Amino acid sequence: MMLMVPLLITAIIVIALAVLTARAVNKNVYRKGKYSYSQRVCWIFSGYVAVLLICVVLDTVHPVKIVDEWKKVDTKVLEKESTVLYDTALAGKIANEGGEFLRKKWNFDYNGQQLNIAAIQDEYLNTSVVVERKNHNDGKIEAAYYQTRSSVNGMDITELANPPGLELAEDGLLLRNPKKSKIKFSEFTNVFSVKQFTEEDFFGHDSHFSEGQSILYLRIPKDLELIDKTNINLNYVE
Structure with missing residues (x-):
């Protein structure tokens, strides 16, 4: 239940941000087609911020689990x-x-x-x-x-x-x-929206x-x- 709290907070923030952006854009649009470019930019920016917030919260609430059978070594x-x-x-x-x-x-x-x-x-x-x-x-x-x-x-x-x-x-x-042993394993890395705030390599x-x-x-x-x-x-x- 506690894990749902951050998600609800994020959802509220995203919805509020979208509503405020839409109202701000509508106030500046007096006739059809006017400021359409600015409107698209605002919506794109709002969507990006929404995805960014969701990814950050999900990464915090649901961290990648390490395989328990293999111990970490230096x-x-x-x-x-x-x-x-x-x-x-x-x-x-x-x-x-x-x-x-x-x-x-x-x-x-x-x-x-x-x-x-x-x-x-x-x-x-x-x-x-x-x-x-x-x-x-x-x-x-x-x-x-x-x-x-x-x-x-x-x-x-x-x-x-x-x-x-x-x-x-x-x-x-x-x-x-x-005798050779074949090992197949997968590793998860953070998405771009999270990597941009860490020191992880974007491309490799x-x-x-x-x-x-x-x-x-x-x-x-x-x-x-x-x-x-x-x-x-x-x-x-x-």
Whole structure:
């Protein structure tokens, strides 16, 4: 009920404005056709003011709702998370300090002295690979995938990101890029009558995407030699 009050006030103002304008025009018109141009201008101006007032009130009373499922995030915070996670991985501390970003884990048994590592179909790998050598040879390869948060236009879409594929085959350890997710969404912007009083761009709207940092962290036996077959660019713990 309270929401109807502003609308009623606006309607009264619009009607009053239209009536006053019509009376003012009629007083100046003594014969048919006289001051017709001024009359049209007054009516156009009155109509514009009416639409302007209605749009402003509607925008205030019925603001655009944000999708509740997606939280708002600060892109600067996300950038800092990515930098910190990468530095933590290179320092060999990711297991202890990066737990909140852990997405998936694998374990493989392997007793060979050498192991090829390659991206499936020689595709470019979007994930950074960090390797840590253990202090002993236990015949086990431990893999963990970490990823910081992702966003689109300040909305957290991390849950839509998929982990990469990883498998141990006869010809080596094979990596596959994460399955792509398709995102379709719409955004509402204020109409021109409202934008002219704000700092919004009249003619365009920019979208911002932050993918986040993704890291595949491998812990391998002490003397196992990894052979990079597809220029994955392996990073070893410092």
